[in-house]
Amino acid sequence: MVALGSLVGCGSSSNAATPLEEMRQRLTQDSAFWADVRSKFVFPQSTALMNVGTSGSMPQPVLDRYAQENLDAAIRASGGYGNLSAERTLVAEGLGADPDELVFSYNTSDGMCQSLLGLDWQEGDVIVTTNHEHGGGNTPLNIAADRYGIEINRVELPTGETLPDGVTPHNAAWYYEAFSERVRELRNQGKQVRALMWSSPTYLTGTMIPIPEMMQVCKENELISIVDGAHLPGMMAYDYRELGMDFMAGAGHKWQCGPGSTGILFIRNKVRPSNPLPLPRYHPVTSSSFNPAPPAWHDRATGATATYNIANAVQSLGSLNVPMFRALTEACQMWDDIGRARIQEYVLELSMYLKEKIADT
Numbered sequence: 418m419v420a421l422g423s424l425v426g427c428g429s430s431s432n433a434a435t436p437l438e439e440m441r442q443r444l445t446q447d448s449a450f451w452a453d454v455r456s457k458f459v460f461p462q463s464t465a466l467m468n469v470g471t472s473g474s475m476p477q478p479v480l481d482r483y484a485q486e487n488l489d490a491a492i493r494a495s496g497g498y499g500n501l502s503a504e505r506t507l508v509a510e511g512l513g514a515d516p517d518e519l520v521f522s523y524n525t526s527d528g529m530c531q532s533l534l535g536l537d538w539q540e541g542d543v544i545v546t547t548n549h550e551h552g553g554g555n556t557p558l559n560i561a562a563d564r565y566g567i568e569i570n571r572v573e574l575p576t577g578e579t580l581p582d583g584v585t586p587h588n589a590a591w592y593y594e595a596f597s598e599r600v601r602e603l604r605n606q607g608k609q610v611r612a613l614m615w616s617s618p619t620y621l622t623g624t625m626i627p628i629p630e631m632m633q634v635c636k637e638n639e640l641i642s643i644v645d646g647a648h649l650p651g652m653m654a655y656d657y658r659e660l661g662m663d664f665m666a667g668a669g670h671k672w673q674c675g676p677g678s679t680g681i682l683f684i685r686n687k688v689r690p691s692n693p694l695p696l697p698r699y700h701p702v703t704s705s706s707f708n709p710a711p712p713a714w715h716d717r718a719t720g721a722t723a724t725y726n727i728a729n730a731v732q733s734l735g736s737l738n739v740p741m742f743r744a745l746t747e748a749c750q751m752w753d754d755i756g757r758a759r760i761q762e763y764v765l766e767l768s769m770y771l772k773e774k775i776a777d778t
């Protein structure tokens with residue numbers, strides 16, 4: 418594990434002439450700290466990596482761990498049977514998950530398939546989603562439509578600052594109203610609305626569809642909640658237990674800067690005040706673990722105590738690439754050491770600065 422504890426930020430007092438200048442000063446006040454973080458990455462130091470959203474870049478400590486684990490595995494000719502319980506336990510807290518709710522998936526697309534295709538859809542069920550979903554989420558939606566006869570209903574998302582009627586839709590309340598209204602309309606038509614699925618943020622505009630407001634719609638309407646959170650792990654310091662969604666499928670190879678073919682999948686396995694709705698009936702799609710004895714997979718928890726470890730069941734799948742997932746573990750621990758809240762604040766401020774600077778120019 419890399420030690421970043423020695424890195425200390427140096428403060429600055431603002432003497433900025435403009436808000437933009439003040440923003441720039443805030444961003445650079447910890448420049449020694451961020452320069453040290455940057456020095457851990459192997460891409461040329463003269464390069465600004467602007468597309469972490471497609472895939473990140475493994476930093477040196479992660480590359481080292483991956484190489485060492487591969488070497489050890491080859492020397493010992495070790496297999497990969499198991500459920501990575503120790504590794505998942507090491508990273509779960511930093512991601513705001515219990516270890517029995519955290520799966521190392523293969524990427525976001527895998528997590529979306531695991532989520533959407535493990536639910537017991539009935540013909541005519543409606544999943545309300547958006548017109549800005551990525552293929553990683555749209556594909557399992559389409560498979561579910563083809564296979565089970567579910568209906569996909571899309572809310573059109575705003576893309577401009579202002580709608581023709583003068584409403585500015587880029588606020589959390591707009592999303593709550595738009596999705597509540599759509600669910601109401603569909604139910605008034607006699608439709609069986611069962612779930613909301615959406616991306617936070619979306620890949621087309623980067624809009625962070627507000628998870629608390631969307632969860633409010635789910636709770637008020639007793640809906641299953643499925644979040645395509647491709648860009649959340651490693652960028653946002655979210656606590657998935659507190660947000661309370663049923664599923665969050667994210668990437669390990671984007672902002673979290675783990676190896677390719679890694680992802681973070683949260684599967685709610687307990688009923689907490691953050692989401693008092695019952696856990697949906699769910700069966701893992703791929704697994705090497707099936708226990709026909711009670712508690713059956715569909716006997717899910719009704720309170721704060723899990724009936725069984727769902728993440729173990731989903732994680733266990735033949736012989737796993739243990740070096741790859743240990744390298745992901747290394748990346749997650751490195752992010753915990755830097756401070757996930759600090760990363761989130763820095764990324765958001767950089768993004769705001771970029772937008773303001775473009776507008777200014």
Ligand SMILES: Cc1ncc(COP(=O)(O)O)c(C=O)c1O
Nearest residue numbers: 524525526551553616620647668
């Ligand atoms: C919103 C969203 N969902 C899913 C994906 C697919 O990600 P992955 O390659 O991790 O499956 C992406 C990729 O950029 C994305 O932006």
